[in-house]
Amino acid sequence: MMNKKKVAIVFTGGTISMTVDEKIGAAIPTLSGEQIMSMVTNIDKVAEVEVFNFDEIPGPHMTPDRMMELKDYVNILLLREDIHGVVITHGTDSLEETAYFLDLTITSIKPIIVTGAMRSSSELGYDGPSNLSAAVCTAISDKAVNKGVLVVLNNEVLLAAEATKTNTLALNTFQALGSGPLGVIDCNELVLSKDKGTRTIIDTDNVESMVALFKSGVGMDADFIKFAADNGYKGIVIEAMGRGNIPPHMYEGVKYAREKDIPVVVVSRCHSGRVFDSYGYLGSGRDLRNLGCIFGGDLPGQKARIKLMLALGKTNNLKEIRDFFEQGIYY
Known part of the structure; x- marks a missing residue:
């Protein structure tokens, strides 16, 4: 049997890591990466995963400086020969901004996938495990190599440069308006529906937040x-x-x-x-x-x-x- 590819999963927080706090009656970040991965069934059959807890914040708390720190963190993981790709979990409110930031600044050809969830783990139909599974399946696919940063939710694979949040509630909230997805995850495989677009790289370690x-x-x-x-x-x-x-x-x-x-x-x-x-x-x-x-x-x-x-x-x-x-x- 062939050795399974290794995927690094970097958790930053967001709805995917949230449960409803009974005292306030609203969702807050509580789950570690390991706790979330325990709900992702059968992932060990397709890939080997290594979990990293980078942060535990909701999407609106992300900052440009923290994005730059995340870029450096991911780049170190990408240098490891045993890691085929990196999956990053993120709050959906600012997911497209962080994904695009990473797409503009990371030059590695290895697959880099950003995913999240629209429902917390306290809600019926929690989509976190499904989205993580699809993200891992994308990260191990050779078809995802040299595509830049990809956004994966609801079994759809989008280019970070094109993905935008279109709905406050829907599971398929991320869309590439006017161009459609890069592909889909079908039976654990990435199936491409178009070629990748042109990509801009801005090689800098500085970010001007003003x-x-x-x-x-x-x-x-x-x-x-x-x-x-x-x-x-x-x-x-x-x-x-x-x-x-x-x-x-x-x-x-x-x-x-x-x-x-x-x-x-x-x-x-x-x-x-x-x-x-x-x-x-x-x-x-x-x-x-x-x-x-x-x-x-x-x-x-x-x-x-x-x-x-x-x-x-x-x-x-x-x-x-x-x-x-x-x-x-x-x-």
Whole structure:
């Protein structure tokens, strides 16, 4: 019989590690990695696993600095010859941000899988063990090699660059809007449905956490953007309307920030489709382009912010930062 591949499972917390505390009547992190793995039946038949308890926090408690520590932690595991791949458990609220952060910063070709759960272990239909099983099956698959970081829940395998949480409750909450999953886990095997996309690597050990994220809405003004520009923020991401257009008074804030040489990345508040300077009225994408704003393709605001944090951690050169976002999409 062939030797089973070894997978490192790094637990960081999240709903997958939670039980309902009877005193407060709400779910909190309580389970260790070993306790969670005890509920994952039959996994020893397909892989050898080694458990690591990195943290025990809910998704909203994750920080950019902790993400960088996690990156370093995972990189050390990936250097081990006996480890074929790494699975990371994470709270789903910020899972896509951490997964994308790792995708941008880890260069190893070994499979790296991020998973979690939508239901705590106190709820009927706890999906943690199923998602962990699918993540391990992905991590041992040769088809997952050199695919970057993958997100696996509900037996679906998504590229970290494309995965986004779309529903507050559904088990299939993570979707690759407009492009579909990379593949699925079927009978414990990874079945691919498309090729991997292009991938950006930002080789840095620094992260600039002072990056603001603003969503546009009708009648919004310049106040918050000017506040960020005057209070030490090093970058700004704007979730614009439609193709990349903002209200006229909000435009004044972007102009103010750009006059201070603060990089401003423009994405859309729409769920899919890239931004483009196809309109020419006041506050339009063309105006933003003329101010030197960077266009973020089809990234959602939270991922554009992660990318700008890492880009600013590496360089202050606006052209280099622009290349991280626009090269291969706009030129």
